[in-house]
Amino acid sequence: MKKIGCAALSLLLFLLGGCSTGMDRESFSIRNTHYGIYDADEHKIGEIDSYGILIQTDDSIIYNHLPQATSQEITDMDYYRYDFATNRSVKIGTIENWVYESKYNTTVIGNTLYMFITTQEEDQKESTLHLYKIDLESNGMSVVFSEKGAFMYNSMTSFGDTLYIVQILNNRCDIIAYDTVSGARQVLKRFEFDDAAGTGETIRQITSDDDTLVCLRLKIDNEQRTSLYLDRYTADMTLLESVDLSSITSERADLDPDDRENERRQGVSAFWVSGPLFYYENFSITRFLGKIENGSITSMTETALPGTWGAAYEAVKNSDSIIFYEAFAPDNKIYWLDGDTGNFREASFKVAADERYAIHNLSRDTRGNLLFYMGYEDPDTGETLEPRLYYVPLEELNFS
Template structure:
């Protein structure tokens, strides 16, 4: 069962990114978002029962929307009143898997959207939350921190009118790079988690009215490099994508044109949910239907696996440089993939609920300790019969992968 939150998030992503280059506020954006919301269905929390590999119940959370897996717990969001027709605030909780404690971390007023980008470092979790997305002038982007030692949540800084889909990535062990979208400009910023200082690293100019210039679509970092996915436009139909690579001190290394990711300019303009460059391997997933898993070889991309619009990255707040995990959503096969960077092999396995094979994977998360949190559900397309959603918390070693 695809949750209403995921559908709404995707729709908002498309509305923000489809017609725009740098994605700043515009009349068209306001017209698309400021519509009649009276027809939206009632928004409810969802009870998610947690199972182990043997189908034993090991916990339960009541959540709406976001889940983030950490070292020993799950961070999730919850509607304070259980259900509503309009979200006024969102509560954040931590569920500790060993003790089964639910700890409230904080609340965000006027909560509207949280994207998939997050970073875990030094017992802290960082992410962006957008408020008032239906009003581009009043919209605020908050940079938030969860401290797991004190079980508290705070806002570090906020930007009025900030773009909800800012990119972010961890560089080394104490720096977070992120994008800041302004009128006619995109800035690459660096936040030092130790000093709490922000530094401007680089900027790109974009003419919002003329749809011409360059902007950063996503960022990624591995042990040695920083990679920027740059959208370059001459017009609405003259669109190019490239990857600019730097070392950790932002010394330029090389660029590679990746416009071949799609022949459709509209697809190339789309916002990007996941972008990862580890050891010359590239994964790209936009808010529309484009997915690509491949490797940079000289000045070109070589595909290493066939992907469709149900293929997705298994989300993580950690940098796992030895491997990356993927899954196939909303299919009967429930395929899970592991790309091993040591030998470049892509291995596959499947996971099925032990007592009900109709369940399909709908979301998947991982941590740095080789644990997986797999969300599964089922809804019959003809009868609307549905099965209660489940979360399976398992070890990667419980699965048998084969090439």
């Protein structure tokens, strides 16, 4: 298969950005994972077989699927949509020369899901990043535009009918506005960096609340010192405030100074903002829930959040609230944070059929339905339980 794991790690740890320069192949057996789908009463309502990417929309799951039961390499990837109304799946497309899908950067505007997918032909050194769209009414799948050599971990967010895309290429990072109605694209702002020297500025993630666009800006100086900033803009990229977030890694007493520097370089898997409140989660171990007051930040938690803490994925960002979970923990706790008041509420989700099941991941739609990814592996014997998906209305959980 195309080897993306090592390439991803090195890019996230050591680079500001830059283009993909090709991927090696290695041979081992790869296959889909079978998921049973259950409702809140633990009745089995369906099942899917997926290679691993699951995207929850308001009435369905978009998932990828290897065409062969087992394979030595990935060449093509099928995409399906599981409908909760019918409990059936329909095929929506096939992508040739598939390499990577950026699940953490998918966005729904109206009835269209936008997603980044990277492909690479076997005889080509550079990969190509595509912005795909899926029509959630017709189940059609098509390419919006493509960029050869673009960074596979580009990010995006929605603001009205516009997609704001962070595009990283050689020695630069652009913030692009894509009008989903007219199809027009415009570069709004550019950040420059030196790939060879590893210095300059780039955007690690972008999000929005009801009123503003918010970017995470990484800066590395000539001495390789790193700084991380939260920059808040209007829709036309007028800067409203810039807050230094570099201290978020200082909470981790288990890290030495060099590791704290590296933590700030990491790619960002979750970034949420609601007025003065914000949540930061990277692909390594740093999670930080904080509040901005008078240009500085304070933590909203008494101790540093563990690396197993996560934010529920949302294809449509909800600035009014955010759901957190603790992965691989026996008590399966989840937390609901009110974006207006900053108040926390807590609940727990247990699988009555077998309480060994633990939360591995979690997502939420705009209608208040949660999709729990549950599994278990015994640390001593290696015994596993079949992975399960639980589709549960938020209102059925007893938050207190």
